Amino acid sequence: MEPGSGPSGLGRDGEENRPSRDQGWHGGGVGVGGERREGVSVADGAAPVAAPPNRYESQKRRDWATFLQYLRNHKPPLTLPRCSGAHVIEFLRYLDQFGKTKVHVTGCPHFGNPNPPAACACPLKQAWGSLDALIGRLRAAYEENGGRPESNPFAAGAVRMYLREVKDGQGKARGFPYEKKRKRSAAKAADGGS
Structure with missing residues (x-):
């Protein structure tokens, strides 16, 4: 394991490895020049690698x-x-x-x-x-x-x-018809709210 990249959550420079609020934990990385790319992880100078589809x-x-x-x-x-x-x-x-x-x-x-x-x-x-x-x-x-x-x-x-x-x-x-799934609130009301 690389120094400073352990489970403590701190990076090499001692800064916490947490994404900013607009980055989120999922959904992509930062591309060359710092641009955001959704669903794509890009290292400096490397070709984009798309995340596998769900x-x-x-x-x-x-x-x-x-x-x-x-x-x-x-x-x-x-x-x-x-x-x-x-x-x-x-x-x-x-x-x-x-x-x-x-x-x-x-x-x-x-x-x-x-x-x-x-x-x-x-x-x-x-x-x-x-x-x-x-x-x-x-x-x-x-x-x-x-x-x-x-x-x-x-x-x-x-x-x-x-x-x-x-x-x-x-x-x-x-022998029995498909019935529409009831919403939880409607099911609770039918049960007397308990």
């Missing part, structure tokens, strides 16, 4: 790459500016083949049974929560990659309606 950012990049690949493989191939909410729904239906959630069909004897006693041949699909989170990430990625919010196909009303239908359908198939 889990959400990594997943968002993978989802975006997957969607762009889907557009390229589409027959006929689609470009992003020509993509609509209908294409997004088509993409979500395509993803169902990779799902891991058993969704009982209406004619299945286990339809609406939360604890089916035996296996059935009903299809595996993407869970509603996974699709909802995916659309949220793709909606953000679209705008981060230069798309205008007003033309965002992931924010289309048809996509929201499709997600609502999937949510309701999966809730009925599993």
Whole structure:
């Protein structure tokens, strides 16, 4: 360990190694010439080194790459500016083949049974929560990659309606509907405030 860089928090010159109030403990370093760079640590004369993306950012990049690949493989191939909410729904239906959630069909004897006693041949699909989170990430990625919010196909009303239908359908198939999470204050009021 270098002298003066120990756990005491003092630097070489005896000054305390604490960031100023506007610097904060996280989120970057000081670049050449003293300029601040968010999320980047730069030593004098060294090239900037970006902090690795967090889990959400990594997943968002993978989802975006997957969607762009889907557009390229589409027959006929689609470009992003020509993509609509209908294409997004088509993409979500395509993803169902990779799902891991058993969704009982209406004619299945286990339809609406939360604890089916035996296996059935009903299809595996993407869970509603996974699709909802995916659309949220793709909606953000679209705008981060230069798309205008007003033309965002992931924010289309048809996509929201499709997600609502999937949510309701999966809730009925599993025997109990998805319920909106209540806020803590509403839950306390319902319990009598204790």
